[in-house]
Amino acid sequence: MFTQYFGNYLLNKGYLTAEQLHDALEEIKDARLKLGVLAVNAGYMTAEQTEEVNEAQKKYDKRFGELAIEMGYLTEEQLKELLSSQKYGHLLLSQVLVDKGIMTLSEFEKAINEYKRDYSISDKEFEAIQSDDVNEIINIFIKFEGSKNEKLLKDYIALFARNLIRFIDRDAVIKEVSKLEVYDCQFAAKQDISGAIVLTTYIEADENAFIQFASKYAEEELSSVDEMAEASVGEFLNLHNGIFLVNLSNQGIELKMTPQEVFKDIKVEKLFKVSAELSFGCVNILIQEH
Amino acid sequence: MAKETFKVLICDDSILVRKKLKEALSALASFEFLEAGDGQTAIDVYKKERPDLVFMDLVIPVKDGITAVKEIKEFDNDALVVIASSSGTQENLKKAIKAGAVEFIQKPWEQEQLSNVVKKFLKKGE
Structure with missing residues (x-):
């Protein structure tokens, strides 16, 4: 990286x-x-x-x-x-x-x-x-300006980077973080995390990158955003969030999460957008703090 | 001797996880698979089919995995339910044990974990 x-x-x-x-x-x-x-x-x-x-x-x-x-x-x-x-x-x-x-x-x-x-x-x-x-790379290069949970979000992104490298693309690179008032998603898997910290998390991409991402995680060639593609990106998010919750649980912080869902063309407000560059395109992780 | 076939119910809201789990288990023994995408369906299928083993996710729609395990155990105290979830937090582990789950597999699973479960709960004599 x-x-x-x-x-x-x-x-x-x-x-x-x-x-x-x-x-x-x-x-x-x-x-x-x-x-x-x-x-x-x-x-x-x-x-x-x-x-x-x-x-x-x-x-x-x-x-x-x-x-x-x-x-x-x-x-x-x-x-x-x-x-x-x-x-x-x-x-x-x-x-x-x-x-x-x-x-x-x-x-x-x-x-x-x-x-x-x-x-x-x-x-x-x-x-x-x-x-x-x-x-260390995430700690030095990634900043969540104005976040009340900056350390936690950095840990979240470092884990995301490791999971991307492990399951999707070993050359994945986490790029910049943008703080946005509103963002128009194309295809997005969504999952809520609640407890002492309340977050809504998304993996978002354009159609092509969403299909490629889904194909990599499902380990099969997918050609459209069908039920399997939605399940694949949704399950990656679920897996990532699950591991994040386990890590926090080991530090004594218990959080819960909801079943993941997939949406098309939705608007997300007040968020951090972290872009990841993969060999087949760009995928974003969106985080809303509540 | 005829090959023994086990009836297994896989409850996970992800069609991908159900597919992967079926593929992984098929390499270990002969199975008849039943599927459910939410907790309530899993309870209904269990009551109707009485499978030999259940793989249950925790974060699933309608009724969550812990509630589903409780209701399945109330119906059949001998039910063998293995939790297969990405969120193996301390709290979830405690709840799963209390509800009556016999094992907890943290996703992503290793084939060896599944093999151990099959040996422990299905192919007991081997």
Whole structure:
């Protein structure tokens, strides 16, 4: 998930175009991550130092790591750590961009530092989000301005993201939250939650995304919003809300929920709309606090 | 020896869950399936058909799952009702046990959980 967030950040900051981002994301599975990107990401070397090592490599027949140690830029421990570190998606993306000449290593270094600064992310938090820790990603990037239950809603969305990744699309990305006065739904599954906290929740999408979503969860090809498609999206919402209630119950908060229902063309008022980008389209989760 | 067929009632308001449960159970034994989409229908079907086992959702229309379990147990104290629900909260677990349910399966279920239920309550000698 963080790969897409970082890619969108680079796009918004003008480091690349939408087309370049799209193409680079397609290529990351074949990317070979090099030590320069890893060392800069870890903050062990500057982009300038990696360029110096690259230049030195042209004169001496030695590996990057070996030269970096000889030049005093890396310790043996740091090299060992980098060689065994995980190949995070945003690094593979950056490697593709550097290899294609779309971004220099200096620009990558600048972007990583700007990113941490813009979102006030500590090194520890950055470690968590780059390893796709969904809770940490949601906690940092998703805000419910003016909500009386912000922590609870963040937990709700983090669970939703995990369920999307688990059951629907492993590349699901939670996008922005909008606070709206009114929203016209196309197809929506609805379920009420009541108790100490009272919420109405919806999964909403246009016809095509609703059918695709239903097909994924039902594990069968559906071609229209029929009884099975409605049951599928409704049951996903029911499952998600059920797990949410179990988690709260384990913390001593007992809530209830109503049977799920599916509607077409309804108006929802005073809500938070959280969009999720999936491989087949966009699906929204709508939350009304009462 | 002829293969034993068990009569099972599945009560869930989701046609998808009923379908998935039927598919999953069919891999474990021979079943005759009965279906209900709400609590009242489940009670009515139970009284008429006296199935060997019931899978009951909790959050269902007309009469909820706990009420349905209570009424089925009042009619037949030996009824075997397994709750299969996504909302296995502490409160629901307590209510289900009190109502007389014999097992609680949290959705999404694992095939092994269903297999254990079938072994425990239907294929007892195996």
